[in-house]
Each structure stands twice: as structure tokens, then as C-alpha cells.
């Protein structure tokens with residue numbers, strides 16, 4: 001019996017010896033091959049890779065991720081293309097896929113989970129599936145050995161934190177800001193108190209994301225949480241690069257900088 | 265009494281965790297005020313003296329004659345509501361709720377601009393800031409409503425993503441809400457979205473059907489044989505149908521946007537979609553094999569939406585309501601015919617319901633009186649319909 005996704009994720013936290021770096025790559029942006037290369041480059045520095053399947057109506061995402069996803073959809077990228085990227089990472093950092101609920105149920109949740117598992121995907125993040133609606137999908141994920149990663153937010157009260165914690169597998173993704181992706185977080189007492197509250201109620205590791213841009217911010221988050229997710233900033237750097245070679249170099253350098261900041 | 269969260273398998277709350285607390289808060293506030301005498305009396309007084317309710321029931325004798333509907337053709341005149349459509353029934357109720365919840369800011373999405381105007385109006389009345397999100401394409405075709413919203417003091421924010429229509433405006437409004445949820449109440453404009461919105465909107469709109477049923481009994485001594493309403497997200501339709509749902513002998517028909525016809529683009533989610541999740545609820549949806557939401561099309565911005573309210577999905581599945589569609593072309597000709605024969609310029613949305621009645625008059629004949637929800641007036645549509653029909657202001 002191979003390891004479940006939850007077991008692989010939990011091992012990643014145990015073995016890292018520092019706060020985890022979880023970079024996000026939008027599958028198929030700016031094209032499929034480039035996103036494969038970016039995943040490989042980031043895997044040198046990362047502990048878990050978050051791989052995005054583009055969706056037509058991403059409610060939790062700001063303009064940067066929206067535009068990247070739309071570009072991928074315009075180029076004809078399909079969920080199966082993105083899941084196949086995970087094949088390249090077997091033996092490397094575990095992959096968690098992030099997509100919206102309608103992508104998961106379009107062919108049936110069980111079918112989606114089985115396909116994800118067949119590509120070695122360890123976990124799944126569905127930002128529009130709150131814990132109260134997730135029972136069936138969680139069962140399908142468990143049956144396939146894929147961890148359903150829950151999200152918690154600044155507006156989540158203690159009772160819900162406990163509910164989220166009771167069902168949590170792998171890790172919990174704590175949203176740093178009241179808002180969508182792509183803004184800018186700031187380290188303050190509110191965020192510290194939020195992370196502390198989340199860790200009190202949630203027995204699995206807690207990773208913080210949304211609005212993290214710099215190595216300094218990553219290091220600050222490393223002091224209050226078990227890991228940090230960075231998404232829009234990576235996409236922005238790819239978009240700003242003059243050509244594919246420069247984008248690869250930018251991704252590699254950015255990943256190295258974050259990993260270094262977290263190791264300090 | 266608790267609030268409906270699902271209609272059969274449809275509905276639910278498929279939204280980011282960040283707004284779950286606000287949905288709970290709205291559910292609590294609605295449960296608390298729904299039957300609160302002070303709330304109902306404030307709403308009732310404003311519906312009477314500000315909106316102009318009850319709206320009349322009108323017998324459209326000239327169309328009745330032209331279409332051969334001897335049992336009678338009746339219009340429930342929501343076009344006579346202040347601001348020109350049924351949308352204000354919901355917007356007013358929700359603004360009063362938002363004020364009781366202590367919210368400082370109102371946001372809304374709008375397609376035809378009609379819900380935007382309907383929300384900007386009571387926001388001005390009670391002094392709450394209001395921002396409406398509207399697709400760029402819709403801002404061009406519904407110019408007049410954009411100006412009205414701005415005159416009323418609302419900010420109108422153009423949305424460029426997707427096709428620049430109602431779906432995209434709704435996504436952007438939800439993103440605003442996710443970001444400003446502590447201070448802001450989101451007034452959704454149709455019977456869609458995460459629970460408890462579909463129930464709240466349906467209940468505020470049910471005044472249409474409740475009045476219409478009593479008026480039909482008074483005017484005709486009986487109930488209509490068939491009740492017809494257009495369906496975008498489905499708020500005027502559900503509000504009308506709720507008055508008649510327990511009257512098993514009354515046939516209920518919802519008319520969706522047939523757009524360019526069966527081979528082209530359209531907005532007929534219930535006829536041609538399959539269940540999926542958009543904007544927080546599980547319901548019939550136009551989508552591709554991978555679950556990517558399709559772009560809808562309709563000549564009327566208010567029906568140009570790939571989803572539909574969850575209660576309609578349920579009523580479709582159990583067979584209580586029949587859902588059909590009318591094309592752009594049929595709606596435009598019905599628009600003109602109603603204007604010329606009744607002196608009533610209907611909204612393009614409403615014209616879809618009229619087109620159905622005209623084109624299926626043979627089936628409706630002898631089946632008892634036909635009641636149509638005349639959901640809105642067509643002032644907002646004169647630019648667009650004029651261009652399509654070759655009518656302009658040049659000498």
C-alpha cells in the first residue's frame with residue numbers, strides 16, 4: 001500500500017526542519033511547457049508544490065491569477081493537461097492541486113480524485129468548498145488517498161476553526177487577509193493572533209498565504225506558521241520577464257531567495 | 265423558523281471561507297427580522313408609498329384579440345414599480361435589512377442596470393454608500409441605467425473580464441464582498457447565489473405572486489390557467505410562481521433566453537445546461553465538459569447569464585414548472601407588438617415572456633386566462649431595441 005497523500009504531506013513538514021515553502025504555479029501559464037519548467041525549477045527550493053488548474057470564474061482570486069488562468073484557458077489548457085504535470089515530480093516534493101469546485105464535479109468527484117491520484121497528487125485545495133459542504137468530496141478524496149486541504153480565514157470563528165481542525169488532513173491553508181489573492185499582507189498583531197488561534201484549534205500544520213510577496217514577509221510568516229504559500233508574486237515575475245529564459249531565471253532566483261529566507 | 269438552504273439537491277453555499285461568517289450573519293438577521301412587526305411595517309409602508317404597490321393587474325385586450333386568447337390575457341404590472349421593474353422589491357427589503365445589520369456600504373452586480381438602479385435608489389433613501397459592478401458590454405448597451413445609477417450617487421465600476429456581462433459583474437461583486445465583508449452588505453439581484461440569498465430574494469419577490477393571485481380572484485373570480493414569466497436568474501419568475509405553486513391546476517411556465525436559436529449562443533440554462541456550481545450555488549449551468557462556465561448570450565442583458573436560481577432547478581426536476589425559451593428575434597418583435605398594440609413598452613427581458621405567449625397562443629387557447637409577469641418597462645432598452653428595429657431619432 002503506497003503512502004496516502006496526507007502521510008506524504010505530513011512527512012514533508014516533519015522532515016523540512018524549517019518552515020515550508022509552498023510556491024504556486026498556474027498549470028499552462030504562460031504555456032504548458034513553461035509551467036512544467038517552472039515547477040521543476042521551484043521544486044529545487046520548495047517543500048510542497050501547489051499546482052493550479054485554471055477555472056473560468058475564480059472567485060477567490062485577484063487580477064493576477066485571474067489573468068494567468070484566462071490565458072491558460074484561451075490556449076486550450078484542460079484539467080488533464082495540468083494533472084499530468086504532477087507526473088514530473090514523482091520522488092520530489094508532494095504536489096497539491098488547487099482548483100474550483102465545478103472542475104472537480106464536472107466528471108464526478110470520485111473520477112477526479114482517481115485521476116489526480118494516478119498522477120501522484122497528494123492533496124487538493126478547493127477554495128469555494130467550505131468545510132460544511134465538503135463531506136462527500138472528502139470521502140471521495142480519502143478513498144483515493146488524496147488529502148482535502150481545508151482553508152481558514154480571518155473571519156473564521158473559533159467554533160469553525162475547531163470544525164475545520166477536526167476534519168483536517170495534511171495541512172490547513174490559512175488565508176492571511178480578508179480578501180482575494182494578489183493583494184499585500186502585512187505582519188501585525190492581528191495576523192499573529194490569527195495564526196495563534198488557528199494553531200490552537202487545528203492539530204495539523206498551518207500554512208499561511210494570500211498577499212505574500214517578499215523574502216522578508218516569508219521569514220516573518222515562518223515565525224508564526226508552519227509554512228508559507230506564494231502565488232501571485234511568482235506569476236507577476238513570470239509576466240514581467242522579457243522572454244522565456246528570463247522568466248525561468250526569475251522563478252529560480254525568487255524560489256532560492258524565499259528558501260534562504262525561511263532557512264535563516 | 266429556519267431559512268431554506270437547499271431546494272432538493274440544489275443550492276448550498278459554495279463560496280470562499282472568508283464570507284461564510286457573513287452568510288451566517290445574514291441568515292440570522294433575516295430569521296430575526298422576517299416576521300418582525302417593525303421591519304414588516306417599515307417595508308410595507310415604503311412598498312406602498314415609495315415603490316407604488318400593489319401594482320395593478322391589467323387586462324391586455326388588444327393583444328388578447330390579436331393573439332386569439334379569448335379566456336383573457338392579464339399583465340401583472342411590475343413595470344409600474346418605482347425605478348421601472350420588480351427588482352426594487354428585493355433591493356428595498358435588503359437595504360432595510362442591511363441597515364439593521366449595521367452595514368455601512370452596499371454593493372451589487374447588475375446586468376441590465378435595473379438591479380443597480382433598484383439598489384442605488386433605496387441606498388440613497390437611507391443614506392448608505394452604494395457601488396454597482398457592471399460588465400463593460402452591458403454599460404454600453406444600457407447607457408441610460410448607468411447614468412441613472414450615477415445620478416443617484418452610486419459608483420458604477422466597469423468589469424472587463426470574460427464577456428463583460430452579468431456573470432463577470434457578479435464574480436467581481438463577490439470579490440469585493442470577500443474583501444470588504446466586515447462593513448459591506450452584498451445585495452444580489454436575482455434568486456441566485458449562496459444560501460440564504462435565493463430564499464431571501466424569492467420571499468421579497470413573492471409579493472408579486474401573492475398580489476396577483478388575489479387580484480385574479482377579484483377580477484375574474486378564478487385563478488389563471490397559465491402563469492408566464494421570463495427567467496434570467498429567476499427572481500421575477502419565482503416571485504410570481506410562489507403565489508400559485510400550491511394551485512395544482514395552474515400551469516407555470518418560465519421563459520429563458522433562446523438567444524440566436526438552438527444552433528447559436530443562448531442563455532437557456534435549464535433547457536440546455538447541466539447541474540454545476542457558479543456564484544455559490546449548485547444549479548443548472550451552461551458549461552463545457554471540464555466544468556468551465558460558458559458565456560451566455562441574449563439581446564437582453566438581464567437574461568444574459570449562464571446560471572439560474574436553485575429553486576428553479578428543483579421545480580424543473582419535479583416537473584412543477586415548464587421551462588422554455590424565446591429567441592432574440594422573437595423577443596424583439598414581441599417588444600414592438602406590445603408597444604404598438606397596448607402602448608406599453610416592455611423591457612427586453614419581459615418581451616421573452618410575451619414572445620412565448622404569442623408563439624404558443626394556439627396551445628394556450630381554451631386553457632383559461634393567461635397571466636404574464638410584466639417584470640419591467642423598456643425605457644432602458646430604447647437605444648438597443650431601436651438599433652435592432654431600425655428606429656431612431658433622426659429626422
Ligand SMILES: Cc1ncc(COP(=O)(O)O)c(C=O)c1O
Pocket residue numbers: 349350375376377378379453454455494495496497498499500501565566567611613614639640641
Ligand atoms: C425587467 C427585468 N425582467 C427580468 C429580469 C431578469 O431577472 P430575473 O430573472 O431575476 O427576474 C431583469 C434583469 O435585469 C429585468 O430588468
